[in-house]
Structure formats: structure tokens, C-alpha cells
Amino acid sequence: MEMLSDSEDDLCRAAAALRSGDLVAFPTETVYGLGGDAFNPAALAKIFEAKQRPRFDPLIIHIAEVSVLERVADLTALDAEMRKALDILSAELWPGPLTLVLPKKNSVPDLATSGLPTAAVRLPDHPVALKIIRYSTGAVAAPSANPFGYLSPTRAEHVAEQLGGRVDYIVDGGKVRVGVESTVLDISGRRARILRPGGMPRERIEELIGPVDTAAAEGPLPAAPGQLKSHYAPRTGLYLYSPEAMMAVPWNKSEAFVFFDGKFRDQWIAGNRLEESSGGVPANIRVLSESGSMNEAAANLFDFLHELDNPQYTAIRAVEVPETGLGPAVNDRLRKARAEAKDNPQPYQGQTG
Known part of the structure; x- marks a missing residue:
């Protein structure tokens, strides 16, 4: 594994590695992705192997130009209304944290x-990701750069810690x-359906194309990434x-606590009379956003969970956030990270390689 910078020379090296069938982890606006050439089955197989990801969980294909969409999707098979929706969404919300099925x-x-x-296709809103995709093959499959089912990486060091030698390069x-994965919107049928809440708020999508459905998983196998009941989980x-x-x-003191805003944290501290005993906010408490900004909360979620996921704490106790803006995405990640979720087929076993 080699760490690269975001310099032009290093981005060209990363793109060349993708063209050669290697795996490259790189930042997007949502989380770090583990990239491989979307049209190279051998590279795709490496992604599944590196993540210990079951083959039934589909990947998201990242593009850097809307024109590349026709290499990936059969747009002639779209319903007429959904074709209109595609044109609107791609014009208004791409680049951005929206994946279209x-x-x-x-x-x-x-x-x-x-x-x-x-x-599943998206056009990410990050200059590094766009350059790497554009300089390589134009279409890069890139699920989150973490072992399957574990916390998503929001920094390069998270990728190095979790995947180690399983990835060739990390940018x-x-x-x-x-800080949370993209919203997945299925427009392959006659109605638009959100398969996974994420970084694009439902309200913004509905402003553009009208009401959308919320689809639960319809069978034992996922139709999009992130649909399993247990996912994004700390150890x-x-x-x-x-x-x-x-x-x-x-x-x-042996547990960690995660709150949405400073006001609720202060109420909880007062209820536990911690100020009287400790003289301040204990180090095992995190607040996703002091001011109650949902965007800040989403950006901090995985970062804080990585910090708290260590042997000094016996449990992480978190509170649900309001269901507005990116709130559904934050709550979705927290619910799937719960220890009570029992059906994670491959829990994280630690770094190898």
C-alpha cells in the first residue's frame, strides 16, 4: 500500500493504476471510496475480496462526465417520466451525493x-475524485473503502487502518x-424510490421532481448498497x-456517549449532575454539532465513531437526531450500526495485509 497526495502527478499515478487493474482508495464528498475499473471484472473481483464484501451487494459506479452515463446505463429503457426526472436530477444535483439506479x-x-x-451511478462532487475518474477509464466502481459492514472512512488514515495492504494506493x-454516503434513488421503474437515505436530502429531490417513495428492502438480497439491516458498525x-x-x-466513565447538539448534552449532564462531580464535560462525550447543524452532524458522525471505537470503552450510547434534512441519513447509519442488529453476515475482523 502506498499513500499518495492530491498533487497532479500523484493523481495521474492513481489513474494509471486504475487503468492497470489496481485498486485505488480516494476521497469523494461523501466518504472515501475503494476504486476499480468498472469495466474490468478482475478489478471488480479485487474490490469484493479486499472489502470481504458478499457478491450479492452491488457496487456504485462513479463517473466524471454526464456524457459517460450512456456507456453504463440503457437510457432507452427508461420510462418517459423517469427520463425527464433523470435530465432534471443530473442537471441540478450532479455533481453531488446522489446515486441513481x-x-x-x-x-x-x-x-x-x-x-x-x-x-447504480453517481457523479461525485470532489475535485480529486473527478480528476482520477477522468484521467483513468471514465467509469470507476467505488464502494466505501472499508471492510464490509464496518464504519465508513472519512479520512485517508481510516482507510490505511482498516484495509492496510489490501489496497494498492490511497490518495x-x-x-x-x-460524511455520510450518497442518497440512492431508483428511477429504473415507473416511480422514483429512495432505496437509501444519504447526503442528498429527500426534500431537495422532491423540490425538483415531486413526491418520491421510500422503499424498504423487498427480499433477502439488497437492490442497492447499504440496505442490509446491519451495516456501518463499530466493533x-x-x-x-x-x-x-x-x-x-x-x-x-467506561462508556462513550454521542449527542446531536450541545443543548441536549447539557440537559443530560445536568440530569446526571456531572458538573458537580467532574467540573466539566467528560472526555467520553461527543456532540455531533454544538449548534444543531444537521450538515455538521453528518460530517462528524463517522469521524467520532472511529474515535470512540477503541478498547477503552465498553459501549457507545447514542441518541437519535431530528428527522430533517440529512437527519434520516444519520439515523439510518446509527440504526444499522446498533449492536442489536444481528444479521451482519461478515463482521469486521481487523486489519490484514
């Missing part, structure tokens, strides 16, 4: 789509901006509470 071209390897007749572009058990229930949770 579309009928796929036969030239896309089945491994990229887990044998589904659809492909260090600093901390990502959005330390995470327990999730409503605000009302959280107020009854006592402070414990």
Missing part, C-alpha cells in the same frame, strides 16, 4: 451490479465534506436511544 448496459459486468438488471485528500457495541430514553441513561 438505472437500467444497465450489457457491457457493464454483472459483478458490478450483483447480477441485477440495473446499475490523501483530507477529511471529506459530507464496540453501539446502543441507540430516543431523546426521551437517553435522558434516563446514566453516565458511566
Whole structure:
């Protein structure tokens, strides 16, 4: 594994590695992705192997130009209304944290789509990602650069810690901006359906194309990434509470606590009389956003969970956030990270390689 900078020379090296079938982790605005040539089955197989990802979980194909979409998706198979929606969404929300599920071209390897007749595609809003994709093959499959089911990486060091020698190159572009994965919107049928809440708020999508459905997983296998009940999980058990229930949770110095805003944290501290005993805010408490900014909360979520996921804490106790803006995406990640979720087929086993 070699760490690269975001210099032009290093981005050209990363792109050349992708063209050669190697794996390159790089930043997007959402999380770090583990990239491989979307049209190279051998490179795709390396992604699944590196992540220990089950073959039934489809990948997201990243492009750098809307014109490349026709290499990946069969736009002639789209419903007329959904074709209009595609034109609007791609013009208004790309580049951005929105993945669109579309009928796929036969030239896309089945491994990229887990044998589904659809492909998940997005155009990321990050200069490093766009250059790497543009300089390489124009279409890069890039799931989050972490072992399957574990916390998503928001910094290059998270990738190095989790994947180690399983990845050929890591491009260090600093901390990502959005902090949660993209919203996945299926427009392959007659109605638009959100398959996974993410970095693009539902309200913004509906401003442009009208009401959209929310689709639960319809079978044992996912139609899009991030649909399994257990995902994004730390090794330390995470327990999730409503605000009302959280107020009854006592402070414990051997556990970690995650709050949405400073106001609620202060109420909880007062209820536990911590100021009287400790003289301040204990080090095992994190606040996603002091001011209650949902964008800041989303950006800090995985960063804080990485910090708290260490042997000094026996549990992480977190509170749900309001269901506005990126709130559904934050709560989705917290619910799937819960220790109570029992169906993670491959829990994180630690770094290898």
C-alpha cells in the first residue's frame, strides 16, 4: 500500500493504476471510496475480496462526465417520466451525493451490479475524485473503502487502518465534506424510490421532481448498497436511544456517549449532575454539532465513531437526531450500526495485509 497526495502527478499515478487493474482508495464528498475499473471484472473481483464484501451487494459506479452515463446505463429503457426526472436530477444535483439506479448496459459486468438488471451511478462532487475518474477509464466502481459492514472512512488514515495492504494506493485528500454516503434513488421503474437515505436530502429531490417513495428492502438480497439491516458498525457495541430514553441513561466513565447538539448534552449532564462531580464535560462525550447543524452532524458522525471505537470503552450510547434534512441519513447509519442488529453476515475482523 502506498499513500499518495492530491498533487497532479500523484493523481495521474492513481489513474494509471486504475487503468492497470489496481485498486485505488480516494476521497469523494461523501466518504472515501475503494476504486476499480468498472469495466474490468478482475478489478471488480479485487474490490469484493479486499472489502470481504458478499457478491450479492452491488457496487456504485462513479463517473466524471454526464456524457459517460450512456456507456453504463440503457437510457432507452427508461420510462418517459423517469427520463425527464433523470435530465432534471443530473442537471441540478450532479455533481453531488446522489446515486441513481438505472437500467444497465450489457457491457457493464454483472459483478458490478450483483447480477441485477440495473446499475447504480453517481457523479461525485470532489475535485480529486473527478480528476482520477477522468484521467483513468471514465467509469470507476467505488464502494466505501472499508471492510464490509464496518464504519465508513472519512479520512485517508481510516482507510490505511482498516484495509492496510489490501489496497494498492490511497490518495490523501483530507477529511471529506459530507460524511455520510450518497442518497440512492431508483428511477429504473415507473416511480422514483429512495432505496437509501444519504447526503442528498429527500426534500431537495422532491423540490425538483415531486413526491418520491421510500422503499424498504423487498427480499433477502439488497437492490442497492447499504440496505442490509446491519451495516456501518463499530466493533464496540453501539446502543441507540430516543431523546426521551437517553435522558434516563446514566453516565458511566467506561462508556462513550454521542449527542446531536450541545443543548441536549447539557440537559443530560445536568440530569446526571456531572458538573458537580467532574467540573466539566467528560472526555467520553461527543456532540455531533454544538449548534444543531444537521450538515455538521453528518460530517462528524463517522469521524467520532472511529474515535470512540477503541478498547477503552465498553459501549457507545447514542441518541437519535431530528428527522430533517440529512437527519434520516444519520439515523439510518446509527440504526444499522446498533449492536442489536444481528444479521451482519461478515463482521469486521481487523486489519490484514
